[in-house]
Amino acid sequence: MATVDYVEYDDASPEVRQVYDDIMTTRQVDWVNNFWKALAVQPELLKSTWLRVKTVMAPGALDALTKELIYVAVSVTNGCQYCINSHTAAARKKGMSEAMLSELMAVVGMANQTNALASGFQIEIDEAFRNGGRATG
Amino acid sequence: MATVDYVEYDDASPEVRQVYDDIMTTRQVDWVNNFWKALAVQPELLKSTWLRVKTVMAPGALDALTKELIYVAVSVTNGCQYCINSHTAAARKKGMSEAMLSELMAVVGMANQTNALASGFQIEIDEAFRNGGRATG
Amino acid sequence: MATVDYVEYDDASPEVRQVYDDIMTTRQVDWVNNFWKALAVQPELLKSTWLRVKTVMAPGALDALTKELIYVAVSVTNGCQYCINSHTAAARKKGMSEAMLSELMAVVGMANQTNALASGFQIEIDEAFRNGGRATG
Amino acid sequence: MATVDYVEYDDASPEVRQVYDDIMTTRQVDWVNNFWKALAVQPELLKSTWLRVKTVMAPGALDALTKELIYVAVSVTNGCQYCINSHTAAARKKGMSEAMLSELMAVVGMANQTNALASGFQIEIDEAFRNGGRATG
Amino acid sequence: MATVDYVEYDDASPEVRQVYDDIMTTRQVDWVNNFWKALAVQPELLKSTWLRVKTVMAPGALDALTKELIYVAVSVTNGCQYCINSHTAAARKKGMSEAMLSELMAVVGMANQTNALASGFQIEIDEAFRNGGRATG
Amino acid sequence: MATVDYVEYDDASPEVRQVYDDIMTTRQVDWVNNFWKALAVQPELLKSTWLRVKTVMAPGALDALTKELIYVAVSVTNGCQYCINSHTAAARKKGMSEAMLSELMAVVGMANQTNALASGFQIEIDEAFRNGGRATG
Structure with a gap:
């Protein structure tokens, strides 16, 4: 139902995959949730948002x-x-x-x-x- | 600027004063803030809101x-x-x-x-x- | 403090004055409040909004x-x-x-x-x- | 889809059932809607919210x-x-x-x-x- | 799931059909979306809202x-x-x-x-x- | 009235001054507005927010x-x-x-x-x- 295509790992550019890998490592999970797959339509938006979330949510x-x-x-x-x-x-x-x-x-x-x-x-x-x-x- | 008159302690009914006293005791202060003075126009609203806040905000x-x-x-x-x-x-x-x-x-x-x-x-x-x-x- | 100039009655165009007159007649007051004076920067916005408010708020x-x-x-x-x-x-x-x-x-x-x-x-x-x-x- | 389990009447404690009974009596219905079944995870939240709704919504x-x-x-x-x-x-x-x-x-x-x-x-x-x-x- | 019945073209009054026709002509489409079909329960609401949307959204x-x-x-x-x-x-x-x-x-x-x-x-x-x-x- | 102290340029750390300088250069003004002076209480928040605003708002x-x-x-x-x-x-x-x-x-x-x-x-x-x-x- 999303208004954009999700970018799946297999279809992702190296730049996007790097963010996906960091998300999975940081959260110790083996999948990426839809939110990030939607942001990935604009790699810069994905990367900056993730880095900020990672920083802000850290203890x-x-x-x-x-x-x-x-x-x-x-x-x-x-x-x-x-x-x-x-x-x-x-x-x-x-x-x-x-x-x-x-x-x-x-x-x-x-x-x-x-x-x-x-x-x-x-x-x-x-x-x-x-x-x-x-x-x- | 409030849209209702504040009910000051000196003008308050015994029922309202009892709530004011409980607010001051619970918070260990010697004054009542404007929020409660405005709710006091309807003593029942004052009392029920305060009792709920007191319960909800307690550890x-x-x-x-x-x-x-x-x-x-x-x-x-x-x-x-x-x-x-x-x-x-x-x-x-x-x-x-x-x-x-x-x-x-x-x-x-x-x-x-x-x-x-x-x-x-x-x-x-x-x-x-x-x-x-x-x-x- | 408004982000636009208020249009005062004396400075208003006949089109705007007509709306102001209708507001005062409808509400039985002898002044126009700031909301309408701000909308008047775009007479079409003033007129359409007022006519709609007048209709919607009528019993x-x-x-x-x-x-x-x-x-x-x-x-x-x-x-x-x-x-x-x-x-x-x-x-x-x-x-x-x-x-x-x-x-x-x-x-x-x-x-x-x-x-x-x-x-x-x-x-x-x-x-x-x-x-x-x-x-x- | 709720983020908590609904508490069904048959599984409810006497305290929760009392509130459910009051809801059904007050509203003259024979069932309790999901909202209350979700609040019932914390009986105190259920009871205080219901009593307040009952009072506030009364004529x-x-x-x-x-x-x-x-x-x-x-x-x-x-x-x-x-x-x-x-x-x-x-x-x-x-x-x-x-x-x-x-x-x-x-x-x-x-x-x-x-x-x-x-x-x-x-x-x-x-x-x-x-x-x-x-x-x- | 809407809380009102949609008014379909075939069941619509001439007044409502006129608005529907204008929507389709203006947008160059051959159907009317649910939003307007819901507003049509009150023809005056439909008409005034559509005329305003048409004006406001025009270049x-x-x-x-x-x-x-x-x-x-x-x-x-x-x-x-x-x-x-x-x-x-x-x-x-x-x-x-x-x-x-x-x-x-x-x-x-x-x-x-x-x-x-x-x-x-x-x-x-x-x-x-x-x-x-x-x-x- | 702000709930935090504004960090003025003269009192700012080199890290904060660098951001202030970039804000003034980018916007071609010779002053920094209160928003940034408040964020500066946490230099990391100031820097990351500014860099993001700068990127997002660029043509x-x-x-x-x-x-x-x-x-x-x-x-x-x-x-x-x-x-x-x-x-x-x-x-x-x-x-x-x-x-x-x-x-x-x-x-x-x-x-x-x-x-x-x-x-x-x-x-x-x-x-x-x-x-x-x-x-x-």
């Missing part, structure tokens, strides 16, 4: 699972079916329990509700919350 | 800071200024470092980008990702 | 107040500050009480929450709800 | 049908397929005619259009619309 | 292909499956190459990412960008 | 102005004030006339309206539009 100040949970939260808010499914799967693989998934959804639901209430009533930002509570001296 | 399978990060991620995706500021402040209070904030935004930005790409190309869900990777056997 | 199978409430609900979900303020004002003028406003926001908040939960868990449409419950014989 | 200052129309308007704006179908069905059951549905969609479409125009031109809030037209004395 | 200061690209960009950001597919098809018909589609998606993805970053950090509008860079003299 | 199969128009369309749909202002300014600089801006907004408004209608009625994708009209033979 840093935030661990890898927390990053996946954040990813799912955004995807749910945008209603992106592909991303909800793929990143819920990724989160499970990284250790998300069913209890964590439920709590994640409870927070996402609550945030969407209170976002609407804050906008709906056009509530003013409290002095203490300005700049995200940043000390401004 | 469980996910810790309190992770929940705040998820809250911010949703608020950013919805573009809710009040919520971005108030929950960034809350996250900082719960220990979010500047490095964590940067990584949070990097993940939120990346997720919004790839959500658009997945929708834009109408990518089909891979077999392995169906049901969010849930074992269905 | 029909749904009364005028219900239509305003629906308008506010959409504006809140989109986070459009101008529209939230202008249509909350319009709804008040058409009879929305403070209790109605509170209930409106409670429903809007609840809908945003459950929308997120339904997307988050990727819930399948029940047989009875298919086609929006339309009899399909 | 008050706004009648039950108006509340459903508002619910549909939000769901359309968010593009939530499950919610659009389930609440369009609910609205029909509560008396929404085909003419009402058409007018509802006309208003929702119009609001989404003018929200974009107001944001696109960054239109400033008119003095008379500030605070949603609230008398500020 | 003017912007050419027809550029307008389609903009349409697709909005549809992707809203995650509207019907619109993404129908307008990607329309853009292809008007000359969009695969390279253009890839670049379009790259820009849409980038814009969604930086929108999130700008909101996430609550960045202030630079003096030079105020009023969209409009000379204010 | 290719689509010219630079068309890309800016697409950027604005997404920003309007997301309601991102900073991005609407900064990219409207950028588009003007690249040759967008007032007539083009009006037509851009007319298309964006129309797309947001019809997106809502297509979702609202849950319209099925026509056979000819599947895969975005891609030949599948």
Whole structure:
């Protein structure tokens, strides 16, 4: 159903195959998911997106699972079916329990509700919350 | 600028004051932020929302800071200024470092980008990702 | 702060003035709000949008107040500050009480929450709800 | 396709069954829809969400049908397929005619259009619309 | 799966047929797509929407292909499956190459990412960008 | 009001200054806008985002102005004030006339309206539009 042809490994250029190989190695899987096969129609888009995802999702100040949970939260808010499914799967693989998934959804639901209430009533930002509570001296 | 009058503590009914007191006690602060003062126009809305927020945001399978990060991620995706500021402040209070904030935004930005790409190309869900990777056997 | 110049009545072409006059007559006010003054940079955009708003918002199978409430609900979900303020004002003028406003926001908040939960868990449409419950014989 | 297992009545705990019974009694139906069966993975989430929906959607200052129309308007704006179908069905059951549905969609479409125009031109809030037209004395 | 019955040409009133004929003539096709068949439940909604689409999408200061690209960009950001597919098809018909589609998606993805970053950090509008860079003299 | 400190040129590390210099050279301006000063709190985020923006927004199969128009369309749909202002300014600089801006907004408004209608009625994708009209033979 995609609006572009997927580029399969066997049909891929060496440049695209290199990215596919890196995806499989990094994720320790032996297949490439449709998202990357679609981006591969423009090798530059594939490569830059993958390198950025690889960097951004690697553990840093935030661990890898927390990053996946954040990813799912955004995807749910945008209603992106592909991303909800793929990143819920990724989160499970990284250790998300069913209890964590439920709590994640409870927070996402609550945030969407209170976002609407804050906008709906056009509530003013409290002095203490300005700049995200940043000390401004 | 809010579209309703804020209910100040001194003008509040005993029922509303009880909620305000619980907010201040739970958060260990001596003031109530505008969000609750606006909800207080309908005491039932105030009370049920607060009790739910209190439950949902309490540590469980996910810790309190992770929940705040998820809250911010949703608020950013919805573009809710009040919520971005108030929950960034809350996250900082719960220990979010500047490095964590940067990584949070990097993940939120990346997720919004790839959500658009997945929708834009109408990518089909891979077999392995169906049901969010849930074992269905 | 608008990104285009407002077209004031005194500077407007006869074509634009005619629309402004119709807006003021229809709404029984003696001024034109900024929204229309901005659209007036393209008279055709002004005219077609106004004629459509006038038709769509007129009482029909749904009364005028219900239509305003629906308008506010959409504006809140989109986070459009101008529209939230202008249509909350319009709804008040058409009879929305403070209790109605509170209930409106409670429903809007609840809908945003459950929308997120339904997307988050990727819930399948029940047989009875298919086609929006339309009899399909 | 849901990312969690549905909890069927026969497999449900007494706590979950109690909620299911209340849903069926309140709605005068003999089945429970998938949304609730998914939330039931976390009984506390099921119970609190249902009690809140039951309260919020009950007739008050706004009648039950108006509340459903508002619910549909939000769901359309968010593009939530499950919610659009389930609440369009609910609205029909509560008396929404085909003419009402058409007018509802006309208003929702119009609001989404003018929200974009107001944001696109960054239109400033008119003095008379500030605070949603609230008398500020 | 639509929530309303499609109005087929053979069952359509003369008023609806006239619009259908105009759609087919304007687009040089011999069929009418589902979108219009659904709007036809309310002939006035069908007619006004079609006339507006016809006017807005016609070449003017912007050419027809550029307008389609903009349409697709909005549809992707809203995650509207019907619109993404129908307008990607329309853009292809008007000359969009695969390279253009890839670049379009790259820009849409980038814009969604930086929108999130700008909101996430609550960045202030630079003096030079105020009023969209409009000379204010 | 930003939730992070802006990194000014004089206080920037050589790594950050190098990016700032490239931004100013590429855009032929002598100042750096707030967006980049905020991203600079995480030099890696600044650098990767800038390099990506520079590549994506450069003329290719689509010219630079068309890309800016697409950027604005997404920003309007997301309601991102900073991005609407900064990219409207950028588009003007690249040759967008007032007539083009009006037509851009007319298309964006129309797309947001019809997106809502297509979702609202849950319209099925026509056979000819599947895969975005891609030949599948």
